[in-house]
Amino acid sequence: MGIEIERKFLVKMDLWQALEKPEGKHYRQGYLLNKEDRVVRIRIAGDQGFITIKGAGDGISRIEYEYEIPKSDAEEMLERFQPEGIEKIRYRIPEGSGLVWELDEFLGANQGLVLAEIELSSQDQRFTKPDWLGQEVSEDERYSNSSLALRPLQS
Template identity: 35%
Template sequence: MRYEVERKFLVAHAGWRDGVTSKRRLTDGLIGQFASAKVRVRLDEERAWLAVKGGRAGLARPEFEYEIPRADGEAMLGLVCEACLIEKTRHCVPYAGLTWEVDVYDGTLSGMILAEVELKHEAQAIELPPWLGQEVTGDPRFRQSAMLRLSQEAGRTVTLAEVLAARP
């Protein structure tokens, strides 16, 4: 079984842009959420896959990913996920031996920028890039589903200040 171990941060300034080595457009659709687990479909420019993520224990959670035909992924986004779509561009930024993923959100979450890094284990020491802001690992306000729900309730895009002011 694969475990995802990651930390997530706000981005303080655009200094990360100088280090981008690649980027790709992603569209995520939430298929289902229950207890502390979720199932989502994700598409990039070339492929589609399903991800099943279990509940988080510390920084780690079980994660299962299965590639599916792109046409099936597109159909799921349109027929199953409806208004629960997240659009973002993921930029890969190497720093101090790790690859940081900086997600710049579009659509209903336009203006949000978050950075995350996957680790080998929870105790792994890392050097934080100077462009990082506050750590939001484990903060329920920064789950994609919570930010999307806040935006839907407001009927518009929401600001970082509104997400921070939301009740965790």
């Protein structure tokens, strides 16, 4: 069974805007199933397609299975079946101890929102918090990508 352990934070916009950023990658994703306890997501990340199944969570952990699929299949599924979705630019910034911060700058209805997340191997794993991190929103469902697709939040 796949488990995702993730901490998520708002980003301080003034520090984010001043930060020298690496090249970002465009993401487009939609949800074939978008329920509180389970999600089936189709994602296009650059030139790759993915299908992801996520189950109910326990704190910052949740069941997750992700598989690469042909990009053309992902594009077709998003066109034919996507009732709601999001777009964003993702930036990957190394944390320093082998971990990577993923910063999502949202587009469209969520324009102006920037979230940072870090995937951990255990719920109590330590990591360095950069100055540009704001309030933690790991357990605030409003900031999950599946919620943002249904109910956009502009910061």
